[in-house]
Amino acid sequence: MYKNLRGRPGVALAAAAVAQFVFALDMSVVNVALPVIRTALGFAPLDLSWIVHGYALTFGGLLLLGGRACDLYGHRRLLMGGLAFFGLCSLAGGLAQAPWQLIAARAGQGLGAAAAAPAALGMLMSVFPEGPRRVRALGVWSAVNAAGGALGVLAGGLLTEYAGWRWVMLVNLPIVAAALVLVMAVGTAGARTGRRERLDVLGAVLATGGVGLLVFGVVRTDTRGWASPATVATLVAAAALLAAFAFVESRAAEPLLRLGLLRSRWVAGANLLVFLAAAGQFAAAYFVSLYMQQVLGLGAATTGAAFLPFSASLVAGTVLATRVTAARTPRAALVPGALLAAVGLAWFACISPGGSFLTDVLGPCLVTGVGVGLVLAPVAAAATAGVASGEAGMASGLFNSSRQLGGCVGLAALATVAALRTGPATDPAALNGGYALSLAVASCLFVLAAVVAIGVLPRSRAAVPDSQPIAVTTNRPEGTL
Template sequence: MYKNSGTRPGVVLAAAAVAQFVVALDMSVVNVGLPAIRSALGFTPLGLSWVVHVYALAFGGALLLGGRACDLYGRRRMFVAGLAVFGLCSLAGGLAQTPWQLIAARAGQGLGAAATAPAALAMLTTAFPEGPRRVRALGVWSAVNAAGGALGVLAGGVLTEYAGWRWVMLVNLPVVALALALVPAGVPAGRPPERRERLDVPGAVLATGGVGLLVLGVVRTEALGWGSPVTWATLAVAVALLAGFARTEARSSAPLLRPGLLLSRWISGANILVFLAAAGQFAAFYFVSLYMQQVLGMGAAATGVAFLPFSAGLVAGTVVAIRITAAHSPRASLVPGALLAAAGLAWFSRIGPDGGFLTDVLGPSLVTSVGAGLVLAPVAAAATTGVARDEAGMASGLLNSSRQLGGCVGLAVLATVAAHRTGADTGAAALNEGYALALAVSAGLFVLAAAVAVWVLPRGRTAALRPRSPAPADDRTEGVPS
C-alpha cells in the first residue's frame, strides 16, 4: 500500500462513512415526502415519479464512469467534487419552485452521488491494507450505508410531517458539510498514477447510456408495464449498448472496466450476490413501508419510527459479520446471513390485513435485518479482494453499480408481481396479498444469494484476510484468488 504521511485511516473511514450515509439516506428520504411535494409544486402523477426515477437513472448510469475517474484523476478530488455537486443540488432542490427545477436538482444529486460513492469505497480500500483492519473498516462502511437507507424512511416521515417537504432535501447539507470538513484532517491527496491514461470515452458513453437506459426501462414499467413496446424497445437498446461496451472494453488498452477483473471468483461472485441481496433488501423496505401505511393505517412519522428496529438489526448483524469475516472468510458470514434474511422475509410474507406492528412487523424486521447485516458487511471485502491500487475505483464503481441495478430491477419486478396479485382491488385485504407475495419472492432472492456464495466464492481462509505485499505495478492480477 502506498504510504502517505498525511493519511489518517480513522479520518478516511469517518469521511467515507458520512458520505455514504448521505447518499444512502437520499435514496429513501424523499419517497415519504412525495405526496406533499406533489401538492406543493403541482406535479402530475407521471411527473412525480421522475423525482425518484431521475436520481436512480443518473446515479446508476454514471457509477462505472465515476469509479474509473477516481483512479485516473484522484479519489480525494472526485470525492470532494462529488460531494460539492451533491450538496449544491440538494440546496437547489430544497429551494425549487417548479417541477422541472426539482427534477433537475435530483439528476444533479445522482451525478454527484455517482462520483462520491465509488470514491469513498476506493479511499477505504487504499487506506486500509487487506486483512482484519480492512474487514472492520468495510463493515462500518456497509453498516452506515444500510442504516442510511433505513433511517431515510424515519427522517422523511418526521421531516415531512413536522418541518415540511423541503427539509427532505435540505437535511443533506449539514451531513455533506461534515464529510467535507473531515477531508483536510487526514484524507490524503494521493499520488498521480504511474502512467497517465486517458479516460475511455467510447466505453464511458456506452456504459453510461446502456446502464442508464436499463434503469430507465425497468423503473418505467410501473407506468408502462412489462408488455409495453416502449419498455422492450428501451431494454433492447440498453442491451445493445452494453454489448457494445463489452466489445469495446475487450479491445481497449485503458478500459473503463477491465474484463479480466471479472475473472476473479471473489469479484464476480460478490457482485452477483450484492445484486440479489439489494433486490431483496430494497423490496423489504418498500413493501413493508406500504403495508404499514396502506394496510395498517400508520402515519408517515410512525412508519419511520417503526423502522428503527430494522436499523438496529443491521448494525448488530454487521458487528457479528466483522468478527466472523476477520476470523474465517467472507463466505462464512455471507451464507448464514443470506439464509437468515430469507427466513425473516418468509416470516414477513405471513402479514395479514388485521395484523399489527408487534405481531407482524417487529419480529421479522429483526431477523431480516440481522441477516442483511451479515451479508452487506463482508460483500464489500469480497468485491475488493486482490484488487490492484490503480483499479480500486473500477472495482468500487462495479460494486455500487451492481447494488443500484439490483435494487432497481428487483423492485420493479416485484412491484409487478404484487400488482398482478392485487389486480384492480385496492382494498386492504387485496393489497396485503400482493405485498405478502412480493416479500415471499424476496425471500427466494436471498436463498439464491446463499447458493451463489456456496458455489461461486472460494472456500476457507483467503489471502485477502492476511496482509500481503503489494502486487507489482505491471501485474494487476497478482494475489487475486481464482
C-alpha cells in the same frame, strides 16, 4: 497510479462513512414526502415518480465512469467534488418552485453521488490494506450505508410532518458539510507515478448509455409495463450498448472496466450476490412500508419510527459479520446471513390485513435486519478482495453499480408481481395479498444469494493473494503501464 492517501485512517473511515450515509439516506428520505410534494409543486401524477427515478437514473448510470475517474484523478479529489455538487443540488431542490427544478436537482444529486460513492469506497481500500483492518473498516462503512437507507424513511416522515417537505432535501446540507470537513482532514493524494492514463471515452459513453437505458427501462415499468413496446425497445437497446461495451473493453489499452476483474471468483461472485441481495432488500423495505401505511393505517412518522428495530438489528448483524469475516472469510458470514434474511422475509410474507406492528412486523424486522447485516458487511470485502490499489475505484464503481441495479430491477419486478396479485382492487385485504407475495419472492432472492455464496465464492482467502492484482494479464500492449 496514485500512492495511498496520507492521513489518519480513522478520519478517512469517518469521511467515507458520512459520505455514504447521505447518499443512502437520499435514496429513501424523499419517498414519504411524495404526496405532499405533489400538492405543493403541482406535479402531474405520471411525473411524480421522476423525483425518485431522476436520482436513480444518473446515480446508477454514471457509477462505472465515476469509479474509473477516481482511479485516474484521485479518490479524495472526486470525493470532495462529488460531495460539493451533491450539496449544491440538495440546496437547489430544497428551493425548487416548479416540478422540473426539483427533478433536475435530483438528477444532479445522482451525478454527484456517482462521482463520490466509488471514491469513498476506493479511498478506504487505499488507506486500509487488505486484511482484518479493511474488513472492520468495510463493516463500519456497510453498517452506516444500510442505516442511512433505513433511517431515511424515519427522517422523511418526521421532516415532512413537522418541518415541511423542503427539509427532506435541505437536511443533506449539514451532513455534506461534515463529510467535506472530514475529507479535508484526511490529507492530500500522493504524487502520481508512471505514465498518465487517459479516460476511456468510448467505454464511458457505452457504459453510461447502457446502464442508464437499463435503469430507465426498468423504472418506467410502473407506468408502461414490462411487455410494452417502449420498455422492450429500451431494454434491447441497453443490452446492445452493454454488449458493445464489453467488446470495446476487451480490446482497450486503458479500459473503463478491466474485464479481467470478473475472472476473480471473489469479485464476480460478490457482485452477483449484492445484485440479488439489493433486489430483495430494497423491495422488502418498500413493501413493508406500504403495508404499515396502506393496510395497518399508520402515519408517515410512525412508519418511519417502526423501522428503528430493523436498523438496530442490522447494525448488530454487521458487527457480528465483521468479527466472523476478520477471523475466517466473507463466505463464512454471507451464507448464514443470506439464509437468515430469507427466513425473516418468509416470516414477513405471513402478514395479514388484521395484523399489527407487534405481531406482523417487529419479529420479522429483527430477524431480517441481522441477516441483511451479515450480508452487507462481508460482501463489500469480497468484492474488493485482491484488487490492486490502482483499480480500487474501478472495483468500487462495479460494486456500487451492481447494488444500484439490483435495487432498481428488484423493486420494479416485485412491484409488478404485487400488482398482478392485487389487480384493480384497492382494499386492505387485496393490497395485503400483493405485498405478501412480493415479500415471499424477496425471500427467494436471498436464498439464491446464499446459493451463489456457496457455489461461487472460494472457501478460503488463499484463492486470492492479499493486496495483489486479481489477474496478471491485461489488455494493454507491451511496454505500457
